[in-house]
Amino acid sequence: MEIVVCLKPVPEAETRLRAATDGRALDSEGVKFVLAGYDESALEQALLLKESIAGSRVHAVSYGPGPRTEEVLRAAIALGADLATWVEAPPGTALDPIAAARALAAAITSVPHDLILCGKQAGDDEAGLVPPALGELLSLPEFSSVVDLRWDAGTSRFRFLRSTEEGGERWESSGPCVMGLQQAWNDPRTAKLPNILRSRKATIARRPLEPVPAGPRSESERFELPAPRTGARMIEYKTPAEAAQQLVRLLREEAKVFP
Amino acid sequence: MTAPILVVGEVQAGHLTSPTLECITVGQHLAAGQAPVIGFVAGSSARSVADEFSHVGVARVVVVTDATLDTALVAATAHAVAAAAERVGADTVLVGGTTFGRELVGRLAIRWNASAASSVTEVRKEGDALHVRRPIFGGRATETRRLDGPRFVLALRPHTFPVPPDAAVPSNIEEVPLPSLPPGLLVARRTALEPTSEGVGPSLGDASIVVSGGRGVRTAENFHLVEELAAALGAAVGASRAVTDAGWRPSSFQVGQTGRSVSPQLYIAVGISGAIQHLVGMLSSRVIVAINSDASAPIFRVADYGIVGDLFQILPALTAEIRRVRGL
Ligand SMILES: Cc1cc2nc3c(=O)[nH]c(=O)nc-3n(C[C@H](O)[C@H](O)[C@H](O)COP(=O)(O)OP(=O)(O)OC[C@H]3O[C@@H](n4cnc5c(N)ncnc54)[C@H](O)[C@@H]3O)c2cc1C
Numbered sequence: 001m002e003i004v005v006c007l008k009p010v011p012e013a014e015t016r017l018r019a020a021t022d023g024r025a026l027d028s029e030g031v032k033f034v035l036a037g038y039d040e041s042a043l044e045q046a047l048l049l050k051e052s053i054a055g056s057r058v059h060a061v062s063y064g065p066g067p068r069t070e071e072v073l074r075a076a077i078a079l080g081a082d083l084a085t086w087v088e089a090p091p092g093t094a095l096d097p098i099a100a101a102r103a104l105a106a107a108i109t110s111v112p113h114d115l116i117l118c119g120k121q122a123g124d125d126e127a128g129l130v131p132p133a134l135g136e137l138l139s140l141p142e143f144s145s146v147v148d149l150r151w152d153a154g155t156s157r158f159r160f161l162r163s164t165e166e167g168g169e170r171w172e173s174s175g176p177c178v179m180g181l182q183q184a185w186n187d188p189r190t191a192k193l194p195n196i197l198r199s200r201k202a203t204i205a206r207r208p209l210e211p212v213p214a215g216p217r218s219e220s221e222r223f224e225l226p227a228p229r230t231g232a233r234m235i236e237y238k239t240p241a242e243a244a245q246q247l248v249r250l251l252r253e254e255a256k257v258f259p
Numbered sequence: 260m261t262a263p264i265l266v267v268g269e270v271q272a273g274h275l276t277s278p279t280l281e282c283i284t285v286g287q288h289l290a291a292g293q294a295p296v297i298g299f300v301a302g303s304s305a306r307s308v309a310d311e312f313s314h315v316g317v318a319r320v321v322v323v324t325d326a327t328l329d330t331a332l333v334a335a336t337a338h339a340v341a342a343a344a345e346r347v348g349a350d351t352v353l354v355g356g357t358t359f360g361r362e363l364v365g366r367l368a369i370r371w372n373a374s375a376a377s378s379v380t381e382v383r384k385e386g387d388a389l390h391v392r393r394p395i396f397g398g399r400a401t402e403t404r405r406l407d408g409p410r411f412v413l414a415l416r417p418h419t420f421p422v423p424p425d426a427a428v429p430s431n432i433e434e435v436p437l438p439s440l441p442p443g444l445l446v447a448r449r450t451a452l453e454p455t456s457e458g459v460g461p462s463l464g465d466a467s468i469v470v471s472g473g474r475g476v477r478t479a480e481n482f483h484l485v486e487e488l489a490a491a492l493g494a495a496v497g498a499s500r501a502v503t504d505a506g507w508r509p510s511s512f513q514v515g516q517t518g519r520s521v522s523p524q525l526y527i528a529v530g531i532s533g534a535i536q537h538l539v540g541m542l543s544s545r546v547i548v549a550i551n552s553d554a555s556a557p558i559f560r561v562a563d564y565g566i567v568g569d570l571f572q573i574l575p576a577l578t579a580e581i582r583r584v585r586g587l
Contacts, residue, residue: 132365
């Protein structure tokens, strides 16, 4: 089985966010980029499937500028991906999720793909638009918020569970689809040193960005940090009952969160 | 811009959802009386739900009653919405930013060749462009994006906008057929639906109030204290990773970087220290309450209201007080 995983480098969670001088985007100077959290789940899921189906390969694909994009691909190889394709975005390209989906789809179309896994959304722009847009571009069904995925060899079907507002939905698919994973993998594998060393020399297929068809675009024009929270208003009380009464009164009268 | 605005109705338990109603408010605001807001609803119960649009001032509704759409295959709905938008000459499609809504927007951006944004909390029209605000980085920052026209599809963040006032208008329902679908889209089939983990209360992503417990709760058995408070509030239950790692609750409860992101009106963190990986999943909540025995816990730096105290004493008192004021 040929499993494609789409990966995006994002600033690590601990990053101190600040706006770039033009005020339009994050200042990425000195920021460390890592694999987006849900993408890590997608990669882990891809590797687990590969291990359970003989003759499978995992192909990591990423769109973005160097060197961060190349680095996450090498990290994926160190973890067990067999192939990697980097769709190069010129430095300074403002990343638009729909443009990213187009770039990824162009790369995926030209390689074998029985299943395409993505993170449900990336921890930076949190748009969640790449998986469904990829589905439409590739004319495949797409399922976001997948929390469990198996290959049923007996019936040659993917069986998966997605978690939506209405609860759990169980699905099966007899053909390729795109999935956005949202799995709490609290212990994804870590790369072993020899594999890290080998990944440094692995070949990464580079694809120039094809000129995108003229079409609607979106662009960030302002990046703002919320006014620093001034800290909680602390409730003074003598008994737990008094604390409860005060909190409920404040929530109703001041915060107006419930009637 | 005077083209109509199409609001895609999402149906739950036989009714339009409140995120759908919020879209009608935003649609009416954007149209500013210059163009109609038109409803869209799909699925075998579409006809009966379509009337609900007319209770809030939306007269014209396009319905597709094909049962193919019942299985929530978003791809099929996206094709039907694109055809409906074409038919009514809309330039903007709005949908609630649920799992369904976000998938719909991603597909429509391609299918209908529109510029797209999700988790939108503010929309402003200026000339031919829309400017939208949306939380990013787990609510630690906000971006304003300019979307170039002529077509727009937006998923609006649920619980952000008011629902429209009642305004009955005569309803004008138009039934259209489902466009034919590429066969590749039909390889998947829904086999079962399982109600939310406990079968009670709203699910995490959807709830307007979330009560989450952390390691401070100490054992799986004690977690009922968190659940009782949630039940009194009609809230969903969440947890920190300390709880899901310990197996006190399943990972579907986890809020944070590797769990779910939530943005309710009210988030109550009980016995949670406030690690950054937890905060990124809940910082965009409107009001945050922290209950923690350690006055220096970082959660108090992001909370609006704080109680320093022992959760084993505070929670029962709080649950009792809420039951009292709600007459439960
Ligand atoms: C890559 C990565 C991803 C992660 N993803 C997530 C994630 O998605 N979600 C997440 O939550 N965490 C995540 N974490 C873990 C995170 O760093 C913290 O370890 C975790 O959030 C801590 O959970 P906690 O606040 O419940 O526990 P603790 O940090 O142990 O805090 C327990 C709190 O309970 C208080 N307490 C104790 N007893 C009482 C009492 N009787 N009454 C009141 N208060 C009491 C204590 O004062 C303390 O503040 C991640 C970590 C990593 C490295």
